[in-house]
Amino acid sequence: MTEEMTEQKARAAEWFRTLRDRIVVAFEAVEDSHATGPGAAAAPGRFEVTETSRRADDGSDAGGGLMSVMRGGRVFEKVGVNVSEVYGTLGARAQAAMAARKGIPGMAEDPRFWASGISLVAHMQNPHVPAVHMNTRMFWTPHAWWFGGGSDLNPCLEYDEDTAHFHATQKAHLDPHGAEHYPRLKDWADEYFFIPHRGRARGVGGIFMDDHNTGDWNADFALTRDIGEAFLPAYLPIVEKRRLTDWTEEDREAQLVHRGLYAEYNLVYDRGTKFGLETGHDANAVLMSLPPLAKWI
Template sequence: MEMLDTERREAANWFRTLRDRIVAAFEELEDSFGGDGTAGRFEVSPTTRPDGGGGIMSVMRGGRVFEKIGVNWSEVHGTLNPRARTAMAARGVPGIDGDPRFWASGISLVAHMQNPHAPAVHMNTRMFWTPGAWWFGGGADLNPCIEYPEDTAHFHDTLRAACEPYGADYYQRFRDWADEYFFIPHRGRARGVGGIFFDDHNTGDWAADFAFTKAVGEAFLPAFLPLARARMAQPFDADDREAQLVHRGLYAEYNLVYDRGTKFGLETGHDATAVLMSLPPVAKWP
């Protein structure tokens, strides 16, 4: 496992490159929409983790298309605290009971849209390493407050195409995992219309698993950009806005109570503002 230095560097560099491409694509989308106000731009700031590493936090607020979007990249390292190690051991991560050192890198994105007809979206991909194990994780899920079946179909079809070259069962297995993972037990419902989710992914072939993870990341813009373009100028009224704000409340509940990445980031001392960038700018509860 100590021989993965080159692979870790390759993964971290790719996640950062993906972050750069997505930021550029979303600023181009802002420029393309001739709505009111100035086209949005990301505010970029470094983040630090006291025990080792940091990242880049990129947040846009009050754009023409995006009410709030965060695209974060990180590369962190240090030692896992007992709580984090216990949680990983409980879900069957191998080799986690030995040497507590860890390294992790990835990209995390959450977009909350101005237009209620345009769906909110989440995407992340990451690599995690300890001296006893390495694995990849990530996925993407769509969170419309007003669902359009054709949008849901396009999003899922794009993710299916990304998964199929790497395993005949990947799409269905990871779609089912997303349906289970992005479920809000105390509300008895999913937070959106699903997507794919995978974690602790290690087939023993690092290159193949990294290629799959890259395919998921590459699929994000083709899956989401057409939906944003189609809906960003659609007329909406006060009832549509109310539905959007109430739906955002569900999203906030999930991320604060259940989300694995939120828990890990806060428990391992990463920048709290970066960890919580996924929260919507405005939300309501009925």
């Protein structure tokens, strides 16, 4: 590994950590500001921060991260904002999946890897406030490096203007990197966040990319950063607009059933969940995305 790549990996990991810190502060500020309306009688939620670790097969340290989870807040019923930096060697199953998906030769001979990223999932108290997901990441092997990630909105009660705002904000952040990015990443999200056994999307979409490597690390990192930068301005105005809306038991029922879709997708199809479990990362951190309550009919 070159000195330049070592520095680039450090820059990426620091960026993910910085973004995590900003989001945690912003979400706790939402909790503090919610002084009236549904849920305001509760104490403002705060994140509980736990260090996570990954151990190699021989028991040696193989990285870790921070799991930050807020439960039972005024606005957020459960939200996790995790960052990680893990490394080591890929097991046989992970090697095969990686080589097959990315066409990377040489994995069997040199299965070393390094990965860092941020992963966020928010499940809300008020059914009128949509759930949301965001992640960005960098992955390295001796044979290749790439970026991935995106964000998508998951309302159980849909508002067209919220969907329009979420997508317009992401487009505004992507367009400076080239007008082709937003439509491509939007279509990719529509395909990726689809639940085949239900024949439907899990939400109203967003943006998503994977295996992103144009050969220009700085340009690709800049695009990845702006995917992350788009998140708070895309999501917080929707939270502010909907958090004071009164809701009924029928609304809550719709929310719990919709959460079942989210759980099904993350447990059956999500690549990040599969990779985290197959590479031995902390299972609680990997499964942080699951809702606190869900219902199936």
